[in-house]
Amino acid sequence: MVGLTTSFGSGAMSNSMDDVAEKAAAFFVIGSNTTEQHPVFGSRLRQAVLRRGAKLVVADPRRIDLADFAKPAYGGLYLRHRPGTDIVLLIGLMHIILHNGWEDKNFIAGRTEGYEEFAATIEHYPPEKASEITGVPLEQLYQAAEILALNKPMAVIWAMGITQHIVGVRNVMSLANLQMLLGNMGMEGGGVNPLRGQNNVQGACDMGGLPNVYPGYQNVTSEETRLKFEAAWGVSLPDKVGLTLTEMIPACEDGRVRALYILGEDPVMSDPNTSHIRHCLERCEFLVLQEIFPSETSAYADILLPGVSFAEKTGTFTSTERRIQMCRKAIEPLGETRPDWQITTEIAKRIIALGERDMRPAPHSGWDYNDTSDIMSEISAVTPSYAGVSHARLEAGERLQWPVKGPDHPGTPVLHVGQFTRGKGKFAPIDHIPPAELPDDEFPVLLSTGRVLYHWHGGQMTRRAKGLMGVYGRALVEVNPEDAARWNAKDGTHLRVTSRRGSIEVEAWVTDRVPPGMVFANFHFPETSANILTHASLDPVAKIPEYKIVAVRVEAV
Numbered sequence: 001m002v003g004l005t006t007s008f009g010s011g012a013m014s015n016s017m018d019d020v021a022e023k024a025a026a027f028f029v030i031g032s033n034t035t036e037q038h039p040v041f042g043s044r045l046r047q048a049v050l051r052r053g054a055k056l057v058v059a060d061p062r063r064i065d066l067a068d069f070a071k072p073a074y075g076g077l078y079l080r081h082r083p084g085t086d087i088v089l090l091i092g093l094m095h096i097i098l099h100n101g102w103e104d105k106n107f108i109a110g111r112t113e114g115y116e117e118f119a120a121t122i123e124h125y126p127p128e129k130a131s132e133i134t135g136v137p138l139e140q141l142y143q144a145a146e147i148l149a150l151n152k153p154m155a156v157i158w159a160m161g162i163t164q165h166i167v168g169v170r171n172v173m174s175l176a177n178l179q180m181l182l183g184n185m186g187m188e189g190g191g192v193n194p195l196r197g198q199n200n201v202q203g204a205c206d207m208g209g210l211p212n213v214y215p216g217y218q219n220v221t222s223e224e225t226r227l228k229f230e231a232a233w234g235v236s237l238p239d240k241v242g243l244t245l246t247e248m249i250p251a252c253e254d255g256r257v258r259a260l261y262i263l264g265e266d267p268v269m270s271d272p273n274t275s276h277i278r279h280c281l282e283r284c285e286f287l288v289l290q291e292i293f294p295s296e297t298s299a300y301a302d303i304l305l306p307g308v309s310f311a312e313k314t315g316t317f318t319s320t321e322r323r324i325q326m327c328r329k330a331i332e333p334l335g336e337t338r339p340d341w342q343i344t345t346e347i348a349k350r351i352i353a354l355g356e357r358d359m360r361p362a363p364h365s366g367w368d369y370n371d372t373s374d375i376m377s378e379i380s381a382v383t384p385s386y387a388g389v390s391h392a393r394l395e396a397g398e399r400l401q402w403p404v405k406g407p408d409h410p411g412t413p414v415l416h417v418g419q420f421t422r423g424k425g426k427f428a429p430i431d432h433i434p435p436a437e438l439p440d441d442e443f444p445v446l447l448s449t450g451r452v453l454y455h456w457h458g459g460q461m462t463r464r465a466k467g468l469m470g471v472y473g474r475a476l477v478e479v480n481p482e483d484a485a486r487w488n489a490k491d492g493t494h495l496r497v498t499s500r501r502g503s504i505e506v507e508a509w510v511t512d513r514v515p516p517g518m519v520f521a522n523f524h525f526p527e528t529s530a531n532i533l534t535h536a537s538l539d540p541v542a543k544i545p546e547y548k549i550v551a552v553r554v555e556a557v
């Protein structure tokens with residue numbers, strides 16, 4: 001999945017899990033089901049509330065488990081806003097903050113720019129109007145603004161409830177505005193903290209697994225950067241921005257993309273609008289899939305390459321707090337499988353041998369790596385933020401968070417201390433844009449999608465675990481009791497959920513976790529995957545789909 005960039009640079013936590021959990025006076029958790037989806041960090045947030053009186057504000061359309069810790073008895077608050085109204089909610093809160101004079105005037109004057117233009121947009125949503133659009137009672141807006149402004153440092157924490165929208169980038173920028181307004185940047189216990197999901201999604205983005213950058217977020221369109229990589233790798237490199245995942249697969253339909261090499265993705269399960277994805281993969285002329293299990297996508301593969309799991313290889317993962325962590329091989333690869341990096345380098349060597357492309361053995365390594373520490377040496381040679389990272393330092397027990405500027409540099413637990421990457425932090429004037437597909441007469445219910453504690457995405461790994469299947473063996477759709485009564489449904493009733501793309505039949509879980517008019521489904525099981533229903537409306541910048549808002553019709557079967 002694509003990363004999100006703001007004026008602060010790449011989409012990683014500005015702070016560390018430790019300082020946020022231990023030093024924040026307040027947390028603002030918005031669009032993150034933290035206790036189910038980041039359970040270790042989630043339990044640290046709960047402990048911070050119970051043991052040291054940290055204040056917690058949760059903003060989520062679903063009453064997630066963490067909401068129990070965001071209550072007035074603990075000095076916190078739970079806000080249930082309508083899906084897709086985060087910008088209005090945030091402007092409403094900032095309006096109250098400004099009108100009470102709670103903004104950090106020194107920080108704004110010394111470290112930011114663009115404040116005047118931004119402040120004007122705040123007037124678009126006075127609290128009354130914000131309350132009306134978000135559905136959050138007016139007095140709760142005032143209470144939340146007070147908690148967030150008067151407890152310093154306050155850490156903002158978010159995940160996919162903020163980013164999986166056509167306004168994903170705008171949502172993130174609004175959160176950055178809030179933190180600059182309150183002067184919560186560049187200090188322990190504060191910051192902007194996206195909790196990224198996959199164990200190495202941060203590392204994949206850091207290594208240039210994005211269409212517009214080389215490792216370390218060095219732009220492919222910069223001539224200086226391009227020449228540097230051409231010299232390091234001994235090849236000529238294109239200067240054009242490529243396609244994101246969400247653009248590549250649809251591009252198979254009309255032949256703009258003719259071949260795919262997929263590693264560790266199961267797009268039939270995880271991408272929006274499954275039947276369209278299936279159609280595009282059918283059209284793709286040549287598909288290589290590197291997997292650890294046969295997946296739903298295997299059916300479309302011309303060649304299957306068996307990779308190995310994390311336990312069978314040695315290398316590093318970079319976590320959401322920018323920490324580079326060693327993961328050591330525990331067992332030998334089984335059967336004819338090989339570590340992913342060996343498969344990829346063998347393919348590269350054969351392409352070079354064919355001589356059909358302008359690819360020569362790179363001066364650095366000639367693709368002849370002995371092990372992954374050789375690969376890390378190459379990474380540190382070309383990537384300023386990883387310049388001081390080596391397996392030797394990690395094995396010696398050093399705790400490295402990028403940027404690690406050289407062999408003697410200790411790493412950077414907190415970003416933006418004293419200065420932002422771009423110098424001054426830029427306030428962005430942001431306006432509300434409604435979601436791409438809201439409920440209407442024909443599809444009157446709002447479907448939101450995401451995950452449950454017991455399964456992992458397409459479920460290729462977790463559906464093979466007996467214990468997990470014993471606890472959660474089939475998909476459930478969360479339905480509010482009021483709606484359940486209208487649809488004649490009880491716990492376990494089979495419901496047909498239909499969108500403009502398709503239809504699934506799934507068991508009801510009647511619960512007030514969701515408000516009336518909203519249902520929540522997951523994409524862990526093939527026949528009942530929420531992605532049969534979702535649509536591919538993308539954020540124009542990050543190209544992330546609006547997985548969180550889909551219009552559906554629901555009926556008992």
Ligand SMILES: Nc1nc2c(c(=O)[nH]1)N[C@H]1C(S)=C(S)[C@@H](COP(=O)(O)OP(=O)(O)OC[C@H]3O[C@@H](n4cnc5c(=O)[nH]c(N)nc54)[C@H](O)[C@@H]3O)O[C@H]1N2
Pocket residue numbers: 030031032033034036037038059060061062064082083084085086159160161162196197198448449450451452453454455456457548
């Ligand atoms: N057990 C388990 N853990 C996982 C994963 C897994 O599959 N299983 N996946 C990992 C990955 S890759 C990721 S990215 C993370 C995802 O972690 P999360 O983002 O925490 O999980 P989601 O279920 O996608 O939904 C996040 C929350 O956003 C809320 N939400 C929906 N719409 C809106 C909205 O408009 N505004 C706001 N503010 N909130 C909204 C939902 O109600 C939900 O509580 O989890 C990681 N952890």
Ligand SMILES: Nc1nc2c(c(=O)[nH]1)N[C@H]1C(S)=C(S)[C@@H](COP(=O)(O)OP(=O)(O)OC[C@H]3O[C@@H](n4cnc5c(=O)[nH]c(N)nc54)[C@H](O)[C@@H]3O)O[C@H]1N2
Pocket residue numbers: 001160164197198263264265266267269270271272290291292293295307308309310340449450451456457458459460461523530531534547
């Ligand atoms: N409706 C809806 N859809 C979503 C989301 C949502 O909230 N709602 N969330 C989106 C998000 S945030 C994410 S991250 C994606 C995740 O989507 P995917 O990345 O497609 O899902 P995963 O199940 O994490 O991983 C895919 C495959 O990797 C394989 N694998 C595991 N380890 C290895 C390895 O070491 N090597 C190799 N070669 N393969 C391996 C697994 O067997 C699995 O089949 O889903 C997205 N889709």
Ligand SMILES: [Mo]
Pocket residue numbers: 001196197198
């Ligand atoms: Mo993710």
